[in-house]
Amino acid sequence: MKLYDMTAAPNPRRVRIFVAEKGIEMEYHQVNMMAQEHKSPEFLAMNPSGKIPVLETDEGFIAESVAICRYLEAVYPQPNLFGATPFELGTIEMHNRIFELEMWTQIGISWVNGPVVAKMAPGRFTQNPQAKETSDANVHAFYRRFDKELADRQFAAGDRYTVADITALTGVDFASSSVGLKPDEALTNLWDWHARVTARPSASA
């Protein structure tokens, strides 16, 4: 299997961490995003959305981080990261979707309307400072909510490490390092959780 990847990009990191947690052997191909390789006809034939990560399997290509991770979980069931019982499956899915829809989406709005994208891809997006202000506030509000929830659980979706921790960690790390959205130091439950998940060897994948 081969993963179309870019070391600095947060979505491929989600898959790399998942792969590391499972101990899967994987070939990595670095996509040159600066040269727009992900918009080339060859790449668009693999993923018409023109985004990474993409997984190449013997049966064809799979895009979307969660779809790739689900495929990998089906092929390599252990350790289980998506849930082992019906209730766990539902709970982990719920939290994972909440992190994607309510945190990652807002981080994405701040990113495309922020200074790094303005410099890196001038003119690609019509930037809206007001949208950024709103999404910045939404991200910080989400951090506060997550911090409160972590008073009652050790991990993002319950009392064990799951795919939801990977979604949350990669979002928080990207927002902190590249979007100027680091969680407030006062959010001690969030930072304790962050230390717990960052201590795992997979976090450096």
Ligand SMILES: N[C@@H](CCC(=O)N[C@@H](CS)C(=O)NCC(=O)O)C(=O)O
């Ligand atoms: N929902 C997708 C998002 C993928 C995504 O946005 N990837 C970024 C890199 S982190 C990308 O390829 N951006 C290029 C673009 O949007 O043109 C997933 O979960 O894999």
